[in-house]
Amino acid sequence: MKVFAVAEHRFGELNPLSIELLNLANKLGESNAVVIGKDVAKFAGELAKYADKVWKIEDASLENYNPELYIDVLLQLFQKEKPDVVLIGNTAQGAEYAPYLAVKLNAPIVTDVVGVNATNGLVASRFVMQGKIMVDLKIKSMPCVLTVRQGAFKEGVQKSGKIIDAGIKPSKPAGRKFIEYIQPEAGEVDITKSNIIVAVGRGIEDAANISLAEELAKALGGVVAGSRPVIDNGWLPKDRQVGISGKVVKPKLYLALGISGAFQHVMGMKDSELIVAVNKDPEAPIFGVAHYGIVANIFDIIPELLDKLKGK
Amino acid sequence: MKIIVLAKHAPDPQSEVGVAGDGKSLSLGTAVFDINDWDRYAVEEAIRIKEKMGGEVVVVGVGKNEDTLRKCLAMGADRAIKIPFEAGLDAYQTAEVICEAIKNEKFDMIFAGLMSQDYNNSQVGVLLAAMLNLPFATAVTSIEIGSGMVKVKREIEGGYQEAVQLPMPCLLTIQSGINEPRYVSIMGIKKAKTKELKEVNIAPKKSTVEVAKMYLPPVKKAELITGDPSQIAKKLIAILKDRGLIG
The missing domain is CATH 3.40.50.1220 (TPP-binding domain)
Known part of the structure; x- marks a missing residue:
């Protein structure tokens, strides 16, 4: 299976969940990391330790996360590379754009996944009822998109993957504009x-x-x-x-x-x-x-x- | 300002829930149903905007039960669209029937709750945005309406927020806590009786996932401290003293 894991970063730090996505990708087949941003060389180097290939997508307009631009460039990459499975962190960022991307890929999506079984088709496990009950969902077609819960795939293997410049830019400006990040207010008690x-x-x-x-x-x-x-x-x-x-x-x-x-x-x-x-x-x-x-x-x-x- | 709001009638996960005999569905015999908590905030936010700027709030629900739609009308929504399809965990189907039901509606914004309290998929809103090619933002914690556009804050990790701007029409999923939802008044319930609740029969065309198995999660359980409240308190204090946590 050809698996693409989309990395996440903010404030110059790679989200460690990106590595957990690659741990799962390596279990399923060929692992590809995708990292999107303005200058992502540092992140690509880190991801290459856990992936067969790392795809860099760089452009000045990608400095801050924007779901429309992320979807735009990912669709361009996936049209060429034809993944079977796309893995995205189930975070404020990943959970936001993953369903939209799935529709555009004509792909089933399962969110907040904690387990994957690929022995007989692809089955993804997740919680419902806010943690009280688990469900195994059989995915009916490929490609598919999974958003993955933090902490579910901590064990993995080391690789030394090839870093590839995908040479992809957003095809058009986004309707949604990033304004700023707002820091939490400090309270009287920490x-x-x-x-x-x-x-x-x-x-x-x-x-x-x-x-x-x-x-x-x-x-x-x-x-x-x-x-x-x-x-x-x-x-x-x-x-x-x-x-x-x-x-x-x-x-x-x-x-x-x-x-x-x-x-x-x-x-x-x-x-x-x-x-x-x-x-x-x-x-x-x-x-x-x-x-x-x-x-x-x-x-x-x-x-x-x-x-x-x-x-x- | 015309706003469409999605509202789900959903069981409270804190009530007694289990797995049905078929091992593939929920057993909800004694569960308490109400408007999905996130949708309650979304409906309130839409009504507040309408009260300030004028316009219309149309609430859309998927499922045979109409208690939640009636509640939304009593809160102040103007009319309701009911799609009597019993949706399951395949959120794509839910989004697909909503998309079809609202295809002739003009709107400035669509609001959905960030997630449903029963399935916790966090999908329907954004799937619908994709089907309608709308700009979107999720987990919205504040909304400021400008001319032809809206500035929102959305919740991200660690107490941070992200401020973004979107052109209208757009779709927002609403985080809980954005406002203080009103209680339904007697006057509201009376008024709601005269409001339109239209039923639209639509079946989904596609199925993307199916339940293979539903079960109780294998979890390690805490060591239980038992007894009457006084004995429990005594035992707990002994544990805390033993660990040097209290003097």
């Missing part, structure tokens, strides 16, 4: 610096209950953080969000209260030294990452903890 984090999720139910988590955090000598629903509701500021689109934390204790454990959140806290999760749903995915689990209503547990911590 949660990444705290040894103990009391994190709350949708199970906290109401803004008024945040104070309960704060009280517990204070008693434990830690800080309060939250998962996406809590931030979306405005119950905690954005700088307290743990997850891919927020902060990655590695405290000594991560106490997850009423957090279901969506992948987006788990990637922000899975490397904590000790994870304790309290959730009333015994099937909540958070119990797959926690060291200790408590299947209970958080409002039954928090007051008991407070009583015993204060009375010690």
